[in-house]
Amino acid sequence: MYITTGDTEATSLVERARKLAQSTGGTYVPRNRTSLARMLERYGVNEILVVLKGRARLFRKDAPQLEFHPSMGFVRAKRVLRESLTLCLKQA
Helix, strand or coil: CEEEECCCCCHHHHHHHHHHHHHHCCEECCCCCCCHHHHHHHHCCCEEEEEECCEEEEEECCCCCEEECHHHHHHHHHHHHHHHHHHHHHHC
């Protein structure tokens, strides 16, 4: 997987993107104000992970963007726990 930053290549974001690429076996590529669609073409890949401040976005060719934000992860985890608890109470 190719990993880059948003349009603004702040030093902290570049460092996070590089570390993420290293820990996942991905490849960090500098953004250099290049559009994500053009990066997909240039590198011949189907998806690029974009590291942003406090979140990450998965950009895929011909597909909607997926975004991960920690606060939404918490909301989703609560929903799963609530549904699991409801299911357990119904079975009891």
